[in-house]
Amino acid sequence: MAVTLAELARRFQGRVRGNPELVIERVAPLESAGPQDIAYLSDKKYFPVLANTAAGVVILSESDASEYGGCALIVTDPHLCFARIAQWLHPYPVFTPGTHPTAVINSDSRIAKTAWVGPHSVVEDGVEIGDDVYVGPGCFIGNHVTIGARSRLVGHVSIGDRCSIGEDCLLHPGAVIGSDGFGYARNGEQWQKVPQLGRVIIGSNVEIGANTTIDRGALNDTVIGNGVKLDNQIQIAHNVHIGDNTAIAACVGIAGSTRIGKRCTLGGQAGITGHLDIADDVHITAGSLVTSSIKQAGAYSSSLKAEPAEKWRRNAARLHHLDEMARRLTKLEEKLQQQSEEHEN
Known part of the structure; x- marks a missing residue:
């Protein structure tokens, strides 16, 4: 399917910056998009990729639009807009009943x-x-x-x-x-x-x-x-x-x-x-x-992140002593509390 940028903006409530008559044929990622492709940016960590993209159009938020000088479709939620455009440009194959x-x-x-x-x-x-x-x-x-x-x-x-x-x-x-x-x-x-x-x-x-x-x-x-x-x-x-x-x-x-x-x-x-x-x-x-x-x-959450095996083995060994360490800590706290009260008296 081929469609103009103006039509995409009308259908998906975006603002065009650049040539509204530019024809778009498909969606693609920023790093491999070509002149007839539309890509999107939803995370600032991809700014370096954005600077070198060959995409015909990039879907951007208002706050990120200043980071790119090319043709853009500016919307509130670039990822959501990209998903809707992708579904429209790439529908399921038509079948004969x-x-x-x-x-x-x-x-x-x-x-x-x-x-x-x-x-x-x-x-x-x-x-x-x-x-x-x-x-x-x-x-x-x-x-x-x-x-x-x-x-x-x-x-x-x-x-x-x-x-x-x-x-x-x-x-x-x-x-x-x-x-x-x-x-x-x-x-x-x-x-x-x-x-x-x-x-x-x-x-x-x-x-x-x-x-x-x-x-x-x-x-x-x-x-x-x-x-x-x-x-x-x-x-x-x-x-x-x-x-x-x-x-x-x-x-x-x-x-x-x-x-x-x-x-x-x-x-x-x-x-x-x-x-x-x-x-x-x-x-x-x-x-x-x-x-x-x-x-x-x-x-x-309840999971533990992966660590170097040697460090994990040391920590796992200490886990077996947690009850004993907790009891010792409680006794120390009780003793310190008792000494504090005696000092005050």
Whole structure:
């Protein structure tokens, strides 16, 4: 797609500095952008790259505009503006509605005439697929699943029986929705499986990354709210509830029956133990382990940064003596307090 800078400014509420008739064809990073590309700057540490960019246009904030003499689109939030322009200039490929000859579709399923079911996909009994849905190659859609309008299963996505996907969702390759939760009762030295009878309910405008798994509920449902964004290789256990517009980075593990509020963020490799409540607007940094409920909004961390191995071994050895050191310190404080009181008397 090719568009003038003036049109971009009109669509995305920006101010043009330079030639409004300059034609832009695509987005690109500052360091490799060319004359028909648009790039952006959102961090001052990239000023040296900005000075040498060959981009036709750079999206800048008002405060940074003076650092660049070339053509610019000046907006309030450069990163957000760049994301919107990128989505507009690079839309998903257009598909022709229908079903591939190799797709296996149960006659009892209802598939909108504007939807597409790709090669080697399987659609089971009682499935409902909405308008403009794209089901890519190799997908499995279980019995009585519903998929809302304009949702997109990129390929090799599996959706278990009775699960529900909202409108405008994006599921990347390898995502598994509605696998059995990890539920077992001990039977002597063995384990008795507990049937997982709930569903997974996914709201609208949700993105689920590659190889992310969301288990169905044991009795009640696992629920993913509207606008939730899940990165790759996340594990969400049975009966978890995730509030609207929460974003979770890669390799996070969330144990069963935890409830996470709205607008939260979880950094990569964070771990959340089961049966916890996380309030709205909580931000958990990468690598943190959360073992108790969080009732107040804010940022939380629990990880230790990496250090040279020799220094870490010394510190780890001292950790074993913390209780003894604390007791000795308490005794010293008591003794000093006693001496102070005797001196005063």
